[in-house]
Amino acid sequence: xxxxxxxxxxxxxxxxxxxxxxxxxxxxxxxxxxxxxxxxxxxxxxxxxxxxxxxxxxxxxxxxxxxxxxxxxxxxxxxxxxxxxxxxxxxxxxxxxxxxxxxxxxxxxxxxxxxxxxxxxxxxxxxxxxxxxxxxxxxxxxxxxxxxxxxxxxxxxxxxxxxxxxxxxxxxxxxxxxxxxxxxxxxxxxxxxxxxxxxxxxxxxxxxxxxxxxxxxxxxxxxxxxxxxxxxxxxxxxxxxxxxxxxxxxxxxxxxxxxxxxxxxxxxxxxxxxxxxxxxxxxxxxxxxxxxxxxxxxxxxxxxxxxxxxxxxxxxxxxxxxxxxxxxxxx
Numbered sequence: 001x002x003x004x005x006x007x008x009x010x011x012x013x014x015x016x017x018x019x020x021x022x023x024x025x026x027x028x029x030x031x032x033x034x035x036x037x038x039x040x041x042x043x044x045x046x047x048x049x050x051x052x053x054x055x056x057x058x059x060x061x062x063x064x065x066x067x068x069x070x071x072x073x074x075x076x077x078x079x080x081x082x083x084x085x086x087x088x089x090x091x092x093x094x095x096x097x098x099x100x101x102x103x104x105x106x107x108x109x110x111x112x113x114x115x116x117x118x119x120x121x122x123x124x125x126x127x128x129x130x131x132x133x134x135x136x137x138x139x140x141x142x143x144x145x146x147x148x149x150x151x152x153x154x155x156x157x158x159x160x161x162x163x164x165x166x167x168x169x170x171x172x173x174x175x176x177x178x179x180x181x182x183x184x185x186x187x188x189x190x191x192x193x194x195x196x197x198x199x200x201x202x203x204x205x206x207x208x209x210x211x212x213x214x215x216x217x218x219x220x221x222x223x224x225x226x227x228x229x230x231x232x233x234x235x236x237x238x239x240x241x242x243x244x245x246x247x248x249x250x251x252x253x254x255x256x257x258x259x260x261x262x263x264x265x266x267x268x269x270x271x272x273x274x275x276x277x278x279x280x281x282x283x284x285x286x287x288x289x290x291x292x293x294x295x296x297x298x299x300x301x302x303x304x305x306x307x308x309x310x311x312x313x314x315x316x317x318x319x320x321x322x323x324x325x326x327x328x329x330x331x
Contacts, residue, residue, distance in 0.1 A: 005030055006164060007070035008077045009088060011038055011063065013051040014102065015079035017136035021170050022077075023058035030070045031063045034080075039063035055140035067091050075164055077102050077130070078118070082278055085114055089121035096124040098153075098161055104131060104185030105278040106285045111292075113186075115152065115178045126153035128161060129181040130172070131237035133244035135251075139170065146171045148237035150181035173236060180232030183223040188242040189279030190286055191215035192253035193260070193303050195246035197312050200261020211299065212246050218297045222286070225293040253279040257303075266307045280307055298322065 008019045011033035019031045033039040035050065042048055042063035046056060067088070070076060075098045080088045082105025089099075099122060101114045112120075118127050132147030139145050149165065149172035151157040158174050166172055175181060194215065198208045216239060223233050232238060245251040249258065256277040259269050270280060283303045290297040302315050 005073050006075045006077070007032065007073035008079060009067070009070065010079035010081075010103075011035070011042065011048060011051065012079065012081075013048075013136040014134070015077070016042075016048045016052045016055065016057070017134075017140040018077055018079060018102065019061050020055055020057055020140045021142075021167055022165070023060045024167050026058070026060045028060050028062060029058075030073060031061050032067050032070055033063055033065060036065075039065040052136060052140060054137050071095065074098065075100065075161065079103060082106065082114060083108060083281055086117045086121055089118060092122070094122055094124055097122075097126075098128060098157060099125045100128045100130050100149075100161065100165070101182075102130050103278070104182075104189055105282045106186050106289070108281055108285050111285055111289050113179065113182045115182060126151075126157045127178065128152060128157060129178050129185075129237075130165070131181045131185040131241065133236060133240040135244070135248070137250070142169050144169045144171075146173065146236055146240075148173055148175050148181050148184075148232070148235055150175040150178045150232075150237070152176070152178050175232055175235070175237075177229050177232040179226050180223055180228035181237045183226060183228050184219065184233050184235075184238030184241055186278075186282050187215075187219040187222060187286065187300075188238070188245050189253045189277070190283045190300050190303050191219070191242060191279075192245040192251050193257035193277070193279045193283070193306070194299050196249075196251075196254040196257020196259075197261040197303075197306065197316070198257075199254070200258040200263075201312055201316060203316065208246065212242060215246075215299050216242060218295075218299055221295050222290055222293070222297060225290075225295045252277040256280060257306075260306050261312045263312070266309065279303070283307055 007030035008015050009032045019029045023029045077100045079102040082103040129150040249255050
């Protein structure tokens with residue numbers, strides 16, 4: 001790797017799709033893969049059969065199993081599961097660089113947002129958050145996509161990162177609201193589980209639209225309590241991502257919820273899943289943070305009950321029999 005190379009840390013579906021997008025026009029992109037043999041297979045076959053088999057990958061993607069190979073990159077896109085971000089960052093030399101956080105979640109145990117984890121583990125780096133309505137297979141296929149790129153380093157960081165990340169079919173929009181970008185991505189994963197349950201129970205499109213609307217209200221309340229701007233959550237990283245993720249089985253979180261609605265258990269589903277449904281890990285942390293900040297999030301609480309083993313039909317009935325109130329009420 002040359003020092004000017006851009007690197008992607010994490011070769012799941014989303015990390016692989018980002019590497020493919022960044023490698024347009026033959027640009028060299030480093031891609032770190034944790035799984036045994038995956039880096040060799042990507043370099044040999046130009047495919048990631050484990051996580052993104054639909055995409056023929058560019059020959060300019062250089063996969064590696066050694067994280068040190070990306071240590072000199074000026075820009076790193078971090079696409080590891082949210083619960084592993086801290087441990088991965090601790091293995092990298094603390095060189096000043098741009099760190100672009102692409103995982104959506106909140107750290108269990110500490111309740112830290114990803115930007116807080118990154119600042120603690122890499123204090124010399126500038127932190128940005130990339131978030132928005134993005135299915136990996138569509139990005140890898142070159143279909144038009146727009147995202148929020150929230151830059152903790154302000155305009156100066158944006159001027160460095162936007163040319164490095166933007167492509168004709170991948171359009172970033174500037175923000176400096178890291179908290180808003182992260183809240184949108186974290187909360188929508190939990191709400192997508194709930195929407196999947198609605199689908200699994202065959203409750204209809206009306207119910208899903210209502211749940212998206214009320215879930216968005218929960219997202220706004222929680223985000224504003226943490227200092228996020230409502231305008232950020234009304235954008236790509238909030239409402240945009242929420243609509244996409246709550247509407248398709250291409251979403252891992254929606255698929256998890258759909259299976260719960262069809263009567264499968266959370267324990268069995270989480271044990272068998274190769275890819276991570278971040279919302280399952282985020283839900284209990286989000287519930288506790290909401291309580292700490294005196295924010296009512298009944299849909300999040302309902303998802304936690306499902307993940308703890310409650311029957312989907314009973315949880316849905318409890319939601320439908322909540323006391324009647326005005327639409328603008330906090331609960």
